[in-house]
Amino acid sequence: MIRRIIRVVNNDTGLTLIELMVVIIILGVLATFIVPRFMDQPEKARVAKARVEIESLASAVKMFKLDNGFYPSTEQGLKALVEKPTVGRIPTHWREGGYLEKKEVPKDPWGNEYVYISPSPNGDFEIISYGADGREGGEGFDADISSQDVQ
Numbered sequence: 001m002i003r004r005i006i007r008v009v010n011n012d013t014g015l016t017l018i019e020l021m022v023v024i025i026i027l028g029v030l031a032t033f034i035v036p037r038f039m040d041q042p043e044k045a046r047v048a049k050a051r052v053e054i055e056s057l058a059s060a061v062k063m064f065k066l067d068n069g070f071y072p073s074t075e076q077g078l079k080a081l082v083e084k085p086t087v088g089r090i091p092t093h094w095r096e097g098g099y100l101e102k103k104e105v106p107k108d109p110w111g112n113e114y115v116y117i118s119p120s121p122n123g124d125f126e127i128i129s130y131g132a133d134g135r136e137g138g139e140g141f142d143a144d145i146s147s148q149d150v151q
Contacts, residue, residue: 043132043141046109050129050145053106057081057114057127058147060099067093071118071125078105078116078127110134122148 060081065071068091072080075088081099085091097103108114108129120126126147133142 040141046132047141047145049109050131051150053108054114054127054129054145054147054150057100057105058125058150061116061118061125061127063095063099064091065124067091067095072116074117078114081105120148122146 057078061071061078064081070089070091072078072085073088076085079085080091082103082105083098084094105114110129110132112130112134115128115130116125117128118125128147129145130136131138131142131144135142136144138144
């Protein structure tokens with residue numbers, strides 16, 4: 001029995017250098033085609049999250065208007081959804097507790113403030129995330145995401 005174990009341990013049946021190289025090349029080729037497909041998934045998720053948050057903020061802005069008869073001004077901004085405005089037109093029926101569940105205006109998925117414009121050249125109001133680069137304009141994941149596009 002012990003001789004048999006020694007024979008198995010001493011057996012020189014391993015992989016040759018060429019076999020190892022072939023395996024490494026195959027893994028490299030697979031990684032070349034598979035990894036890029038998964039690399040942009042986090043950015044796609046951030047874009048989707050920004051769209052959902054913009055929709056939610058737009059709904060809160062509309063509720064503000066239903067209660068008060070006007071949209072918050074650009075000067076009041078989205079902060080009017082969590083704190084009763086003290087500048088500009090003061091709402092008389094501002095909802096106690098605000099219009100957002102978390103009691104704070106979220107930042108976009110890239111850590112930037114959402115831009116709020118009211119009145120907007122595109123309608124009553126507009127909520128914008130400037131995308132991954134945090135600057136106006138851009139393409140791909142740097143493109144702006146607007147409430148006008150989401151709704």
